[in-house]
Amino acid sequence: MAVYLLHFETPYRHAQHYVGFTEDLEARLERHRAGNGARLLEVVTQAGIAWELVRAWPRGSRELERAIKRAGHSPRLCPVCNPEGCWRMRRGEDGRSRGAAGAGGCGAGDRG
Ligand SMILES: [Zn+2]
Numbered sequence: 001m002a003v004y005l006l007h008f009e010t011p012y013r014h015a016q017h018y019v020g021f022t023e024d025l026e027a028r029l030e031r032h033r034a035g036n037g038a039r040l041l042e043v044v045t046q047a048g049i050a051w052e053l054v055r056a057w058p059r060g061s062r063e064l065e066r067a068i069k070r071a072g073h074s075p076r077l078c079p080v081c082n083p084e085g086c087w088r089m090r091r092g093e094d095g096r097s098r099g100a101a102g103a104g105g106c107g108a109g110d111r112g
Contacts, residue, residue, distance in 0.1 A: 004021075012040070016081070017081075054080055
């Protein structure tokens with residue numbers, strides 16, 4: 001199970017991110033690419049807007065998904081929109097980020 005964050009190349013209306021939850025991330029992304037799986041992705045794909053997977057929480061839960069959505073955390077958690085953000089936690093050491101607690105764990109960089 002995983003929670004994942006997609007970043008749209010161009011905002012669609014007011015949305016530039018999609019947060020989802022899946023048991024099979026690869027299969028889910030395939031479906032999104034085909035324009036299936038989520039209504040927002042469907043219209044975004046139809047509008048010709050490119051998107052990419054920018055983050056994933058491999059052990060994420062639906063609670064995390066909801067917390068991110070509800071709190072509007074997406075841009076802050078997005079490495080494209082917020083390259084200086086708290087997501088930069090020791091990547092590369094072992095390919096995993098520390099403190100994978102997720103959305104609520106970051107209080108730093110809270111500007112704007
Ligand atoms: Zn973004």
